[in-house]
Amino acid sequence: xxxxxxIIVGALAGWIGSKITGNDANMGAGANILCGIVGATIGGWVxxxxxxxxVNGFNLYSILVAILGSVILLSIINAIKKxx
Numbered sequence: 001x002x003x004x005x006x007i008i009v010g011a012l013a014g015w016i017g018s019k020i021t022g023n024d025a026n027m028g029a030g031a032n033i034l035c036g037i038v039g040a041t042i043g044g045w046v047x048x049x050x051x052x053x054x055v056n057g058f059n060l061y062s063i064l065v066a067i068l069g070s071v072i073l074l075s076i077i078n079a080i081k082k083x084x
Contacts, residue, residue: 005058006037006040007033007037008058009036009037009040009055009058009062009063009066010032010033010034010035010036010037010039010040010066011029011032011033011036012036012063012066013035013036013039013040013063013066013067013069013070014027014031014032014033014034014035014036014037014039014070015032015036016067016070017035017036017039017067017069017070017071017073017074018031018032018035018070018074020067020071020074021071021074021075021078023074023077023078035070035073035074036066036070037066038069038070038073039066039067039068039069039070039071039072039073039074040054040055040062040065040066040069040070041055041069042069042070042072042073043055043065043066043067043068043069043070043072044065044069045069046068046069046072047065047068
């Protein structure tokens with residue numbers, strides 16, 4: 001995927017992930033993009049562990065994997081914030 005595709009998928013996945021975890025009010029566009037890109041990496045890693053393919057292009061499956069990773073990332077961040 002090209003950089004523009006990563007940004008688009010990252011923004012969409014990060015935004016949806018932040019809506020699911022209730023972090024949307026605390027995040028701007030840049031944080032959503034970063035969360036989505038990191039989430040895509042995490043989601044791809046998780047999918048490879050269970051024997052499935054990760055993010056492999058600009059398609060619905062890749063967006064769903066990125067959303068999964070974003071939710072995992074934001075859940076970890078929320079758990080760390082609650083401990084403080």
